[in-house]
Each structure stands twice: as C-alpha cells, then as structure tokens.
Amino acid sequence: MRISTTSCLCPFLVCLCFIQRCYGASHHVPAKVPSKNQTKLANGETEVHHRPKRGWIWNQFFVLEEHMGPDAQYVGKLHSNSDKGDGSVRYILSGEGAGTIFIIDEVTGDIHATKSLDRERKTHYVLHAQALDRNTEEALEPKSEFIIKVQDINDNAPKFPDGPFVASVPEMSEVGTSVFQVTATDADDPTYGNSARIVYSILQGQPYFSVDPKTGIIRTALANMDREAREHYAVVIQAKDMAGQVGGLSGSTTINITLTDVNDNPPKFPQKNYQLYVPESAQVGKPVGKIKANDEDAGINAEIKYSIINSEGANMFSITTDRDTREGIISLKKPLNYERKKTYTLHIEGMNTHIDPRFSYLGSFKDTATLKITVGDVDEPPVFSMDYYIMDVYENAHIGTEVGAVTARDPDSRNSPVRYFMDSKEEGVRYFSIEEDSGVVRTTQPLDREDMPWHNITVMASEVDNPSLLSHVPVTVQVLDVNDNPPEIAADEEVIVCESSRPGQVIQTVTAVDKDDFANGQRFSFALPSQLPVNPNFTLKDNEDSTASIIARRRRFNHLTQELYELPIVVWDGGEPSLSGTSTLTLRVCPCQRHGRIRTCQGEAFLSSAGLSTGALIAILLCIVILLAIVVLFITLRRSKKEPLIISEEDIRENVVTYDDEGGGEEDTEAFDIIALRNPAAAEELKFRRDVRPEVRQHCGPPRGRRSPSVELDVNRKMQPYPLKIPLGLLMVSFPIYEVFESPSIAAGLFVRRFISSLRCSCVTLSAVRRAERNYGSRSLGRADRQEPRRRVGRSHTSMNQH
Secondary structure (H helix, E strand, C coil): CCCCCCHHHHHHHHHHHHHHHHHHHHHCCCCCCHHHHEEECCCCCEEECCCCCCCEECCCEEEECCCCCCCCEEEEECEECCCCCCCCEEEEEEECCECCCEEECCCCCEEEECCCCCCCCCCEEEEEEEEEECCCCCEEEEEEEEEEEEECCCCCCCECCCCCEEEEEECCCCCCCEEEECCCECCCCCCCCCCCCCEEEEEECCCCEEECCCCCEEEECCCCCCCCCCCEEEEEEEEECHHHCCCCCEEEEEEEEEEECCCCCCCECCCCEEEEEEECCCCCCCEEEEECCECCCCHHHHCEEEEECCHHHHHHEEEEECCCCCCEEEEECCCCCCCCCCEEEEEEEEEECCCCHHHHHHCCCEEEEEEEEEEECCCCCCEECCCCEEEEEECCCCCCCEEEECCEECCCCCCCCEEEEECCCCHHHHCEEECCCCCEEEECCCCCCCCCCEEEEEEEEEECCCCCCEEEEEEEEEEECCCCCCCEEECCCCEEEECCCCCCCEEEEEEEECCCCCCCCCCEEEECCCCCCCCCCEEEEECCCCEEEEEECCCCCCCCCCCEEEEEEEEEECCCCCCEEEEEEEEEEECECHHHCECCHHHHHHHHHHCCCHHHHHHHHHHHHHHHHHHHHHHHHHHCCCCCCCCCHHHHHHCEEEECCCCCHHHHHHHCCHHHCCCCCHHHCCCCCCCCCCCCCCCCCCCCCCCCHHHCCCCCCCCCEEEEEEEECCEEEEEEEECCCCCHHHHHHHHHHHHHHHHHHCCCCHHHHHHHHHHHHCCCCCHHHHCCCCCCCCCCEEEECCC
C-alpha cells in the first residue's frame, strides 16, 4: 500500500488507517459458501465442512481535491485475504463515481481517481467492493461498502456576502465606540487545517477607525470627530484565511460610515447690527422683515427660537420662526405713527430649542443681534377724534336742527384741511345731512320715534388735497321721545257680560296702552265722559294703578232684548303735557251657567257678526248642494256614450213626408220655403234646429209670437225627450230635454243654463213643463204640411230627414 509523500499528512493517515482496521474487523466477517462446504451423505443428511475465516484488508481512502497532475491520482488498494497473488481473484468496484471518477485494477485492486475533485461541491463518495473467483465467478467476499473522502486544500478566499455596508456613529464619540461588525465566510473545511481560519484587518480608514482581528467589530479610534468638519468616511476591511499567514487567501469589503449630528454648535447671527425700513402704513399682523441666525448643526439640533428681549421692541413688534427656512419673521403688533415715533430698536435673541447637556461645557447655545427699525412717513387719511359717535335728538325737532358734530384731523405733519360727507348708500341720508367743513349733523326730515327710534349713519372724511384717502366712522342717532300719542284702551278681546250679573259686580278690568316712551313707567287715569249722561247700565272705577274696573249698575240683562252695549271710556296719560283719548268698549250679553261660565255666547256671536240668520245659512247650503248636483250631472252626460241617431226602421218611416208640388218645375221651388211650413200649435213650443249652432236666450215673461230663427225647430225633425229630475227645494220636477243637438252634453249644458235662468226669473212653472210633454207626445210633427197644401203643376217629391 502506498501512502502520500506529504510529510504533514503522515500522522493523520496512520490514525485513519488504525480506525478503519478496527471498523473493518467489527463489521466485515468472512462469508460462507454453503455449496462447497456441504456434502450430502447416503442417509440424506448434509455434512458441513469448516474452513478458516476470510475478510477484506484495506485502509481509509482519501483523495486530494483539485488534483491537476498528468496521471490519475492513486487513491488506495483493495485486498482480500483469500487472494494468494496468483491472479485468481477479480476485484469489482461499484457505487458513486465508479467507472467514471474512480477505476480499479481487477487483478491488483488498486483504485485511482481519473478526474479533479472539488470538496466544496462533494465531500465524500460511497462505493461498494466485491471479490470474485475468476474461474467460477463465485463471490469470495461479500459486497462491502467503503467511503472515499475528498481531502480539502485552501482553494477558497473569504467573502463578505452582504457588502458593501452602511453604518453611522454620533460625532464627538469617545474612542472605542462600537460602529459596526463585519463577518466573512470561507467555503473551505473548517475542521482541517487553517484553510477556514479568518483574521480581519483594516486597509483604509485609519486613524479614525479600527477593527477587531477576530470578531470584525469596527470601533472609533480617534476622539472628537466633528461632523461639521467631515461627515462621511469609507472604511475598507480585509478578511484573510490561514490565520493571516503568508500564502493565505483574502477578501475585502467597504463600510460607508456617516457621522450623525449632535447639538455641539450654538446659533450665530452673521452680523451684530441690522437695519430695517417700515412705512407707517404697514398693516398690523403682517410681516415687515426677516432675520436669520446660522447653526452648523442639522435637523432638530439646528432649530432656533427667536425672541425680542427688550420692551420697546416687544410692545410694537413680534417675531416668529419659519420652520422651513429657520428665519425669524418680524410682524407688526400695533399701528405705526411717524409723527409720534420715527425709530425703534429691537434686541433679538436666537436660541436652540434642543440642548444636549453633554456639551454644556461648550457655552450657552444662543446669540443676540440688534435691529434698528426706521418708520417711513406716509400720507394718511384723516383720523376721527372718536372711534364711534352717539348723538340724540327729540322727535319733534324741526328740520335743520343740529344733532351733533364729528371731528377729524390730518395726522400728517402738513395738517391738511378735512372734508366731511355721508355714505349715500345708507338709509340715514334721507333724515340727516352733514356740513362739509364743520362736520355738524342736522336733520332733513321730521323724525318719529315710534316709527324708527334709532338711526345708523356712516360719516366719511377725506383730505381736501387728496380725496382718495378716506376714513370712516359710525354715527348712531337716538330719537328721543315726546308725548305726542294719546293713550288707548288695550282690549284684545270682547267684554262679556253675563245675563245674571248683579249691581256692583265687576265685569272686567281694562288697561291702556301708549306708543310713547315714559322713563319712569306709564301711568294712566280712567273715567267716563263727563259730557254724556249717566250710563244706567255700567259704571267705571279707576283703580289708580293704570287699570280700571267696569262695574254693572243693574241686576239682570237679556241678550234677546239687547245683546250689545257700548261704553265710551276716557284715558289720560302721565306725560307733559298730558294727553287723553276716548275709546269705545263693546260689551256683549251672553247666557252664562253657574260660576259665570259662558254657555252659548260664542256661537250666536259668530252668526250675528256675519249678519245672517239660521234659515239664511240653510238656504245657502241648499243652493250649494244643487249647484254641485248640476255639475255632477253635466260631467256624467258628457262622458256617456253617444247613442246612434237612427234607432229603428220605424223611426225612419215616421220621418218620410210625401207631398205634391205642381208648378213651373225645378226653378219654381224657390217660390216658398218649405221650412216655413209649421204647425201653429207646435210653434208655441220652444224647439231647436239641428242644422244651425244653437243660441240660448233668456225669457222672462209670457211667450211672444216672434221667434228667432236660431231657436226655431224644423217640423220634419223628430225630437226625443231625455227625462231628467232636478231637485228644486224639496220638490222633484221632471220634464224632458229635447234631443235637438248632436251631443247629449250640449243638450245638458243648454238645459242647465235655461234651468238657472228660469230659477232667477221665476218663469218656468210645473204646468208649462207638463204641457210641453203632452204636446211632444202627440206626435204632431206633420200636421203643418197637411193644412191647405199648395197644389201646383209639377212632380211629386219625397224628402227624408236624417238624424
């Protein structure tokens, strides 16, 4: 058996061989071949022949990875103790890589590796060995399993799988502050040699940072590193295997380290003195300037709060911080006046809002600056002496009475004259005027306190030299009261007098009202008119508390005898001068129950107030019912289906009239009008024609002999009655409506109009209606043609009227 010539591997290989032998002795036993050790006897039994044990003889197999030699690499030798060296034993190899990677000499049992192997891809191979008798092909040894291990060499450099890295550390950190930890990996076998033993070192980043050789922890190596001086650092770390010895493989990575900010720099104004110009017309609350202090820190460490620390500036100005620009915004708190003060001095302080106590030794984190503000003169509008004016005037004041005056002046140094006027859009201009030069307000119309007790007007002032600059002031005028309205009795409801009233009984207590306004309250006095005779029914008592009591003077009242009584009352007010007024109070007598409860007064009062009796109301309601019935009938007839004009053959024959005409032929037909042939008796009846538009006329008297053609009826027309019942009072009157129109609705409409007219004129009687029905039923439509027919030369004509 050959072993490697590498001297460093010899002890290790010896140990492996020893272990393999022990393992083989315990797991591999010689196999028995029953076919050769058994002999069948004559009695049928089998005799077993025993022979010495046989077994495999081999050591642990290793193969170096990445072998690049020209010849196949020798791995090891398989040998069976049954092999006597005469070539009778044949060795067979199977399993992983057998025949491709590993080959065996069938005679000697030597194993070789034909390819270069990589331990990082596969660390070992499992194969099976078998020994056969070359002559009989019988197995001399059982198939046994063995392992070929790939021995590692240092062929992989350390790697940083997640690089490059980003890390941060606060500025001004102490030496040794941990920043970041890096970890490299090596694919070589860590259990064999130093191929995977890694050592870390720093290639770039000194003297600011250092790295622990074993753990890879990066730490600060320099104290007081300032972010404002340098913020970013690139540190290169190397990882080397073989414990850092010469010949070891290495890999590197970069760590980008950023110094984070801490508040180690106070704010500072670029200069100590500033100047600002602000016109006096600047609006209150609006920004007028900016100031800024610089802070080299970042984020919240650079936030600055500005303040005005002197009272002169703090009273007139305010300062706030703009979060985006970190500027101090100066705003105006009160109006500026150039004539009063022309300059202001502001002491402004800027201080950090977040202070780190670890750096308090660096001093106070604030700074101050001085700002001088110059007020610019601007032409201003006039200024009124008061913010608002309240004036008063009596309501009986004459037109032109002075109400009051307003005063305004030019605040500028020039002191220009001022002109006054009113806003023409306001309603108060109707009642007041103002003098342009003096500002005196006067009345222009009589004032009435009861109509409008207050007037609001706006007075404007402008400089005569510059009318565009205006100022406004509100003026309120109160109209003072004078006693110019007499008092009146305050009687919201009717006074009720019970029929059972007794003498001396208080009927009701009355009060008075006055439109005037009395400062000490309204006081009224009451009395009955002295110029009138004594009232026998009622008297009045002044209660001397601005009320009066109405008292009955007789025992009983009767509403059937007299329902209403009138009581005049005189009322005086307490004004200067005192005014009086007379009011007439209406008293209604009503039947009352016990305890003075009214029984029927309200219902009768309602009827009496309308001036209608109960019978009149019933008649009105009955008329309304009749009118509603007529309207319903009219709608029903209009919606009903129109019946055919020709009902039966018998009706047609009754309308055929035969007559003889003798005369001069067809030209002679103009000698007379056949329509004029009528029955005198039938002419008394009111009939209508179908071929002309009907006209309804109203007749208020006996029938006349003359008739209008529009209401005459052709004798050859057949009329059919429509019986209709109309309520007239409590009587049901029935008479026909003649079918003289093509539509029943027209007939119904004509009938309604005639019926209403007859009611109004009282011209239609029940007897006349019945006589008309009898005349219609006689069927005398053809009599007029049979009376004294005119015999003329000609031919007979037959005419038929169609419906």
